[in-house]
Amino acid sequence: MPGRSLLSAPVSHPLFEIVTTTAGAVSIRNKIVNEIMHNPVGPWVEANALYIHQSRLAERLAEGEGEFVIFDVGLGAAANAIAALSCARSVPHHRPLRMVSFEREMELLRFALDNAEAFAHFGPFQQALSALLETGRWSEPGIVWELREGDFLDLIDAEPHRAHLIFFDPYSPKVNQDMWTSACFAKLRAKSRDLSEGGADLYTYSQATGIRVALIKAGFDVGYGLPTGLKHQTTQAATSRSLLRAPLDQPWLERYRRSHLRYPYDCRAEDQASVDALVEAYMTRA
Numbered sequence: 634m635p636g637r638s639l640l641s642a643p644v645s646h647p648l649f650e651i652v653t654t655t656a657g658a659v660s661i662r663n664k665i666v667n668e669i670m671h672n673p674v675g676p677w678v679e680a681n682a683l684y685i686h687q688s689r690l691a692e693r694l695a696e697g698e699g700e701f702v703i704f705d706v707g708l709g710a711a712a713n714a715i716a717a718l719s720c721a722r723s724v725p726h727h728r729p730l731r732m733v734s735f736e737r738e739m740e741l742l743r744f745a746l747d748n749a750e751a752f753a754h755f756g757p758f759q760q761a762l763s764a765l766l767e768t769g770r771w772s773e774p775g776i777v778w779e780l781r782e783g784d785f786l787d788l789i790d791a792e793p794h795r796a797h798l799i800f801f802d803p804y805s806p807k808v809n810q811d812m813w814t815s816a817c818f819a820k821l822r823a824k825s826r827d828l829s830e831g832g833a834d835l836y837t838y839s840q841a842t843g844i845r846v847a848l849i850k851a852g853f854d855v856g857y858g859l860p861t862g863l864k865h866q867t868t869q870a871a872t873s874r875s876l877l878r879a880p881l882d883q884p885w886l887e888r889y890r891r892s893h894l895r896y897p898y899d900c901r902a903e904d905q906a907s908v909d910a911l912v913e914a915y916m917t918r919a
């Protein structure tokens with residue numbers, strides 16, 4: 634991947650533009666899918682609130698032993714990834730961190746880097762970002778960051794590492810539906826650590842019933858995630874209920890029963906009854 638100057642490239646781009654959100658944060662809009670990343674609180678606030686603080690990343694890096702593996706699904710403009718690197722650097726004696734970022738459209742990160750002055754969090758990591766773009770890898774003592782470039786749905790099956798923590802941040806299901814299916818989550822579940830291997834948890838901004846059901850169907854335990862910005866809920870999933878902050882509860886089950894949008898995107902009409910039975914059984918075990 635050829636390197637780019639951080640300062641000389643034009644701000645205008647056919648696919649992306651720098652925007653100010655309604656909350657006054659600087660972010661990037663994908664003009665084709667018409668979505669603003671980390672809207673409205675902005676990349677740095679949302680990355681830290683939703684993926685870093687909520688997952689207690691600093692404590693887990695400080696406390697545990699052995700390599701800690703993060704899957705960063707949808708590297709995009711790298712706010713979540715840089716928040717994780719920044720968190721690791723803030724922990725004096727942390728366990729080794731390996732972050733694996735998945736992305737099929739590297740142009741977004743190039744565009745963000747070309748406009749690096751708009752994103753203060755890029756500051757200490759510009760060399761890391763350039764190395765990742767040029768070679769697909771960057772490291773410093775205690776940290777390895779690897780890029781998996783291509784379609785996540787193809788790459789994940791061959792992934793040699795298994796995750797302790799997953800940042801799940803594709804575009805919304807409206808424009809990126811294949812990433813929100815139970816088939817996709819099942820692939821991810823297969824590469825997530827069981828409790829006996831340290832466990833794994835996944836964070837995502839969606840709170841949609843059908844997506845929570847897709848996660849359950851894929852074998853995850855599912856709970857409420859903390860609010861961010863205008864979202865009064867997000868979602869946490871894990872390979873054990875014991876890792877959940879707030880498991881789905883009876884009020885959620887009642888909403889599920891009433892919902893007209895309760896099935897995963899890849900659920901066929903003839904399979905809906907078995908999904909209802911699966912959710913009822915899952916919630917009975919809760």
Ligand SMILES: C[S@@+](CC[C@H](N)C(=O)[O-])C[C@H]1O[C@@H](n2cnc3c(N)ncnc32)[C@H](O)[C@@H]1O
Pocket residue numbers: 670671676680706707708709710711712713714735736737738741783784785786802803804809812
């Ligand atoms: C909302 S943006 C990610 C923002 C990013 N996490 C950040 O912190 O800046 C979603 C990203 O997911 C990527 N993506 C969507 N579907 C994908 C797939 N099937 N494989 C790999 N990347 C995908 C998109 O190309 C896009 O860059």
